[in-house]
Amino acid sequence: MLNTTFSALPGHSQLRRLLNLRSLAIAAQLLTLLTVWKLLDIELAWLPMLVIIATLATLNFFSLLRLKSERPVCNLELFAQSGLDVLALSFLLYFAGGSTNPFVSLYLLPLVIAAATLPARYTWGMAALTTACYSLLMVYYIPLPHNPHDMEMSHDMGMAMDRDIAPDSAFNTHVLGMWLGFVISAVVVAYFVVKMAQAVRNRDAQLVQV
Known part of the structure; x- marks a missing residue:
């Protein structure tokens, strides 16, 4: 039978912090979708994106029940929880422009959390997972639709531009640069934060032994 209060075990404390962050992420995701719908006049795949967010909320609910159990929370479970967050973010980005979406930098957050709370092998596993998801989103994604007002402005400006310019080439270079920057950031963050966490x-x- 479940206890009526949350356990204070170390693994439970880490999971509780992770669930708090997920709750904030869910609220931020809903606020972002509301802003896009109300202010930016951009049509997205609302239903699948809301289903993904609802799935995260359901996972959070059952994870809160998990916190009432005295069964220890192992590192693998914490890694799996963060991995599910990464997959949910990946699916949301898939429906919203993929690697071209500026929120793609959020991949660094679960990596930093893993580096600060989990052993090195899990941190490198998270670095591999986030990099793989980012890489896939460079190829597989639904492009963001344009705001009708922006399309009219772009058309008017395009009439005055040189036809020999190749915007697609410049855009692809920009996306590739974003990807390379992420890979470098992932490696650097994983390395230095792991070292820092190990030192702590x-x-x-040593203090316990004194």
Whole structure:
């Protein structure tokens, strides 16, 4: 039978913080969709995106019930929870422009969390997962539709531009640069934060022995 209060075990504390962050992410995602719908006049795949967010909320609910159990929360479970967040973000980005969406940089957040709370092998696993998802979104995604007002302005400006300019080439270079920047950031963050976390854990272990 489940307890009526949350466990104070270390793994449970980390999972609780992760669920708090997910709750904030769900609220931010809903606010973003509302802003796009009301202010930007851009038509997105609303139903699948709302289903993804609802799935995250359902996962959060059952994970809160999990916190009432005295069964330890292992590193693999914490990694799986973060991995599900990454997959949910990936599906949302798929329906909203893929790697061209500026929110693609949010992939760094679960990586930083993993580096700060999990052993090194899980951090590198998260780096591999986020990089793979980012890479796939460079190829597989639904392009963002244009705002009708912006399309009219772009058409008027395009009439005065040189026809020999190749915007697609410049755009592809921009996206490739974003991807390369992410890969470099992922490696650097994973390396230095893992080292920092190891140093903190070693210091704590030494203090306990004193």
